[in-house]
Amino acid sequence: xxxxxxxxxxxxxxxxxxxxxxxxxxxxxxxxxxxxxxxxxxxxxxxxxxxxxxxxxxxxxxxxxxxxxxxxxxxxxxxxxxxxxxxxxxxxxxxxxxxxxxxxxxxxxxxxxxxxxxxxxxxxxxxxxxxxxxxxxxxxxxxxxxxxxxxxxxxxxxxxxxxxxxxxxxxxxxxxxxxxxxxxxxxxxxxxxxxxxxxxxxxxxxxxxxxxxxxxxxxxxxxxxxxxxxxxxxxxxxxxxxxxxxxxxxxxxxxxxxxxxxxxxxxxxxxxxxxxxxxxxxxxxxxxxxxxxxxxxxxxxxxxxxxxxxxxxxxxxxxxxxxxxxxxxxxxxxxxxxxxxxxxxxxxxxxxxxxxxxxxxxxxxxxxxxxxx
Numbered sequence: 001x002x003x004x005x006x007x008x009x010x011x012x013x014x015x016x017x018x019x020x021x022x023x024x025x026x027x028x029x030x031x032x033x034x035x036x037x038x039x040x041x042x043x044x045x046x047x048x049x050x051x052x053x054x055x056x057x058x059x060x061x062x063x064x065x066x067x068x069x070x071x072x073x074x075x076x077x078x079x080x081x082x083x084x085x086x087x088x089x090x091x092x093x094x095x096x097x098x099x100x101x102x103x104x105x106x107x108x109x110x111x112x113x114x115x116x117x118x119x120x121x122x123x124x125x126x127x128x129x130x131x132x133x134x135x136x137x138x139x140x141x142x143x144x145x146x147x148x149x150x151x152x153x154x155x156x157x158x159x160x161x162x163x164x165x166x167x168x169x170x171x172x173x174x175x176x177x178x179x180x181x182x183x184x185x186x187x188x189x190x191x192x193x194x195x196x197x198x199x200x201x202x203x204x205x206x207x208x209x210x211x212x213x214x215x216x217x218x219x220x221x222x223x224x225x226x227x228x229x230x231x232x233x234x235x236x237x238x239x240x241x242x243x244x245x246x247x248x249x250x251x252x253x254x255x256x257x258x259x260x261x262x263x264x265x266x267x268x269x270x271x272x273x274x275x276x277x278x279x280x281x282x283x284x285x286x287x288x289x290x291x292x293x294x295x296x297x298x299x300x301x302x303x304x305x306x307x308x309x310x311x312x313x314x315x316x317x318x319x320x321x322x323x324x325x326x327x328x329x330x331x332x333x334x335x336x337x338x339x340x341x342x343x344x345x346x347x348x349x350x351x352x353x354x355x356x357x358x359x360x361x362x363x364x365x366x367x368x369x370x371x372x373x
Contacts, residue, residue: 001033001370003363004085004103007040008061008068009095013047014233015200016284017092019262020110022048023168024091024362027355034363037083041068057083065095069124072098086370089362090136095125097132104369106138108362110165112283112304114149115205138369140362145305146283161365164309165286166355167293171263174295174347175270183271185264188257194227195329196272198265198287199279201256202235207278207301207319209244212254214278214325219250222330226253231268233259269294274332274339277301278319285309289353292346297339299328313345 005025010018025048028036038048039057049056059079061071080088080103090097093107094116113129133139133150139160141147147160183190195215199206208230215228230241245254260268265287269275275291277300285306288298292313299315300306307316315331317324332339 001086001367002035002037002084003366004057004080004083004088005036005038006088006090006092006096007038007044007048008059008072009065009092010040010044012041012044013262014259016286017095017110018047020108020165021091022262023166023355024359025049025054026052026168027166027359028052028054029356029359029363033367037085039079039083068096069128072096072128077102087366089366093132093136094129097128097136099128099131099135101136104138105136106140106362106366106369107133107136108140108142108163109133109146109150110142110284112146112149112281114153115281138365140365142284143305143308145308149283163358163361163365164353165284165289166358167286167289167350167353168355169293169351172266172269172290172293172350174293175267183267185267190229190255190268190271191227192271193225193273193333194229194255194271195274195276196229196231196268196291197276197278198231198260198268199277200232200235201230201238201241203237203281204240205279205281206237207280208237208241210319210322211276211278211325212241212244212248214322214329215254216248216250217322217326218329219253221326222333224333226273226329226333228254229257229268229272230255231257231260231265265290266294269296272296274299274329276325276329277306278317278325279306280304280319282306282309288314289350293350295343295347297332297342298346299325299332311349313342313349315342 010021013022037055042058061067076098087104090107094111140163151157269291274297277288280301280303282304288310291298301319302316315328317328
């Protein structure tokens with residue numbers, strides 16, 4: 001069985017979609033009946049394959065989302081047939097996806113697509129999402145929350161299967177206790193103690209502003225020396241987040257790192273007193289699991305897929321209630337018994353997730369699809 005894996009739309013591994021594909025590719029199984037081949041931009045020739053024995057087929061398409069989307073509309077079918085793929089895996093259907101499928105296709109949905117369909121994306125993207133997902137043979141949803149969202153928008157439940165994302169436990173694991181007051185992650189030197197929130201500054205639904213206000217309330221009430229580290233690349237909402245940080249009475253204790261490499265997040269989590277994750281736009285919520293795997297307590301929003309993903313191993317709050325967020329911060333640093341219990345539960349819970357399991361279950365979906373053709 002020969003499976004093509006689409007790398008278009010994955011932002012050269014500099015976004016959540018790209019991180020998914022990078023981790024997936026790093027854990028491709030050695031199943032004797034599966035041959036995998038990545039295809040996409042020449043720019044990504046070594047992005048997902050460096051140091052790995054994985055085939056990569058560059059496609060001559062201009063480096064723009066418009067050109068990539070047009071190629072999927074007009075030329076992808078002939079390409080799939082010429083490569084004799086038995087099936088094609090699409091890890092970024094939110095960005096690029098054909099609207100017809102002679103070669104069986106499997107879309108991996110890691111986002112809450114209703115927010116895009118009902119949002120401000122252009123008509124070509126809406127057409128691609130709606131028609132492509134209605135016509136594709138199989139959809140892998142990264143959570144039951146995403147699956148329900150798809151069904152609510154008219155996608156047949158019969159074609160959807162849930163496969164959770166994994167955690168790279170070779171990267172995310174409990175570190176030895178820090179003796180230094182500084183977490184040195186080049187080019188950053190971050191003074192402890194601190195809370196961490198890793199998320200791109202993409203929109204108000206990520207609740208960066210509410211977190212900054214809650215942190216200010218926490219500082220005012222407790223007088224503790226903690227800092228707030230927000231690690232994520234700039235996006236459409238950057239100006240509002242930077243303004244909120246600047247106007248905080250504790251602006252000197254708020255650190256916005258900008259883009260932060262995924263492989264360095266483990267050390268960033270490990271050095272923190274806790275991961276605070278207020279986003280209300282998460283279909284996966286993988287950062288909360290990665291934080292748990294490093295042995296730090298997690299407090300997160302009670303919205304979207306986060307309760308499904310984090311289970312009983314996290315504290316929950318209403319992300320629009322800054323008092324609740326601040327109280328969770330206070331509990332994490334003041335109640336040592338609670339913190340120890342959260343760390344224990346988080347470590348145990350995180351062991352249920354692995355990329356090996358994700359890849360294996362994904363291939364099982366593809367095998368069943370190919371066997372039905």
